[in-house]
Amino acid sequence: MREPLHSPQPNEAPFALYRGRLVTRGNLWSDVRELARRLPERPSMFNLCENRYLFCVSLLAAAWRGQACLLPPSSQAAVLREIADDYPGAYVAAEREAQAAGLPWFEVAATQSGAAAPEPDYDWRHPAVIAFTSGSGGRPKPCVHSLGTFRTSALMALSSLGLGQQPRLLLSTTPPQHMYGLETSVFWPLFSRLVLHDGKPFFPEDIRRIAANAPWPALLASTPTHLRALVKAPGSWDEIAGVISATDALPEQLAGQIKTALGRSPHEIYGSTETLSFANREPLRDSLWRPYAGARLIPDAAGQTRLESPHLPDPVWLQDDLRIEPDGRFNLLGRQQDMVKIGGKRASLAELNRRLKDIDGVEDGFCYLQETETGEGRLAAVVVGTADKQSVRQGLRPYVDEVFLPRRVHFAESLPRNAVGKLTKAELERFLANLA
Structure with missing residues (x-):
């Protein structure tokens, strides 16, 4: 028609x-x-x-x-x-x-x-x-x-x-x-x-x-x-x-x-x-x-x-x-594939990222699941801004379970976001590989 x-x-x-x-x-x-x-x-x-x-x-x-x-x-x-x-x-x-x-x-x-x-x-x-x-x-x-x-x-x-x-x-x-x-x-x-x-x-x-x-x-x-x-x-x-x-x-x-x-x-x-x-x-x-x-x-x-x-x-x-x-x-609880499970408890990476970026001194950042030498998953974070590791953990503590506080916090000058502010899977993998 x-x-x-x-x-x-x-x-x-x-x-x-x-x-x-x-x-x-x-x-x-x-x-x-x-x-x-x-x-x-x-x-x-x-x-x-x-x-x-x-x-x-x-x-x-x-x-x-x-x-x-x-x-x-x-x-x-x-x-x-x-x-x-x-x-x-x-x-x-x-x-x-x-x-x-x-x-x-x-x-x-x-x-x-x-x-x-x-x-x-x-x-x-x-x-x-x-x-x-x-x-x-x-x-x-x-x-x-x-x-x-x-x-x-x-x-x-x-x-x-x-x-x-x-x-x-x-x-x-x-x-x-x-x-x-x-x-x-x-x-x-x-x-x-x-x-x-x-x-x-x-x-x-x-x-x-x-x-x-x-x-x-x-x-x-x-x-x-x-x-x-x-x-x-x-x-x-x-x-x-x-x-x-x-x-x-x-x-x-x-x-x-x-x-x-x-x-x-x-x-x-x-x-x-x-x-x-x-x-x-x-x-x-x-x-x-x-x-x-x-x-x-x-x-x-x-x-x-x-x-x-x-x-x-x-x-x-x-x-x-x-x-x-x-x-x-x-x-909105988060994407189905971004749910992480640690110690029998579940959390959404999208929600963790939202809380992370609300912390004073954090201009940008994200959380991700990092595998340890024993094969266990532990949460880590990448932060852009003036906040230090202690302030990041303290800023998250009122909102998340202890097992989801990042054990390791990396600091970067910027994140490889695309034109609409997203972190694509390929860019994120390259970024984390270089970080390691």
């Missing part, structure tokens, strides 16, 4: 700021049609565009041509080659030629004509996006989503967060190739009055400058890792109208620092590459997550939980352990 996306805004409404120029929705559709006309006749593209607006145009142009947009967990040549083996005929779409392991390259450049056009007709059920898991659990796994899935998910999220009718500049520090960045900075603007910003600002002063010069107040979508740097930066953040966080738990202490520094109580959204986002919370008001209206969490006798939601064609089994309250809200 082919039909327009039914964007709620007219063609004259603002859609994006692209290289400082205002792009209307009519301009967007003109750029999409022009790019779609020039795309090679191939089944799928690796969308490696760094400019967020060009990424959006490429994705929509490919979808109109019936091509799948492949979103790898990284742009490393070996990763692209591994995925390309399963998708014959795939090509790379980007502003500049990439080291893409011999894959054909198509140069993406938006027109500057300022022409306007109506929305194209789309097949909502076509597999428009194939995103791949980050590799934190091993080989990247494909997750297929249609434009219909993204549209319904976006409308659910915008309604739950009260953002659908607010004119705000959506300022994201997360690349659009990541599901969190894709949802919030590309699809949310498509179905609301939010305006896409084409960049990926990194330094606090870049964010402040963009927000200060924007025609609208800014909604900042970022990660806990990035927000830690922002709260330390001096100066005012008057132009920030709201803060969204995802990819990792937002500790209550950091949430309080964000409210103090930016003047806004942050909101978190929760989801995965497999599910898209489906729940939110405001951690300074409620520690429990609330599913979007229409989303249902159903536990089974074995303790696993499946998600049923209007945006998903089929139920999805979650990889996280949840404790679901009678009213449907839930507590």
Whole structure:
């Protein structure tokens, strides 16, 4: 079934700021049609565009041509080659030629004509996006989503967060190739009055400058890792109208620092590459997550939980352990594979990491299970910051059992986090090997 996306805004409404120029929705559709006309006749593209607006145009142009947009967990040549083996005929779409392991390259450049056009007709059920898991659990796994899935998910999220009718500049520090960045900075603007910003600002002063010069107040979508740097930066953040966080738990202490520094109580959204986002919370008001209206969490006798939601064609089994309250809200206990067992007792590494990063003097860090010479598991920690071993153990002691206090604490200048603040399995293994 082919039909327009039914964007709620007219063609004259603002859609994006692209290289400082205002792009209307009519301009967007003109750029999409022009790019779609020039795309090679191939089944799928690796969308490696760094400019967020060009990424959006490429994705929509490919979808109109019936091509799948492949979103790898990284742009490393070996990763692209591994995925390309399963998708014959795939090509790379980007502003500049990439080291893409011999894959054909198509140069993406938006027109500057300022022409306007109506929305194209789309097949909502076509597999428009194939995103791949980050590799934190091993080989990247494909997750297929249609434009219909993204549209319904976006409308659910915008309604739950009260953002659908607010004119705000959506300022994201997360690349659009990541599901969190894709949802919030590309699809949310498509179905609301939010305006896409084409960049990926990194330094606090870049964010402040963009927000200060924007025609609208800014909604900042970022990660806990990035927000830690922002709260330390001096100066005012008057132009920030709201803060969204995802990819990792937002500790209550950091949430309080964000409210103090930016003047806004942050909101978190929760989801995965497999599910898209489906729940939110405001951690300074409620520690429990609330599913979007229409989303249902159903536990089974074995303790696993499946998600049923209007945006998903089929139920999805979650990889996280949840404790679901009678009213449907839930507590996130951690990923099933991150549960550690020592001396007959169990704990979640995600919860231990959250407690670790709440300790004064700890800027970043993580806990991990270290095998001793006798084959027993003992907890160890890596810390970035000024805290010493004693303060780390004392900071954890009120919250965890004695067996989960780290026996060894390593100190590092930084952690090998990726663009969205995650520690992938491969990078973590290399980091710990070098540490040893």
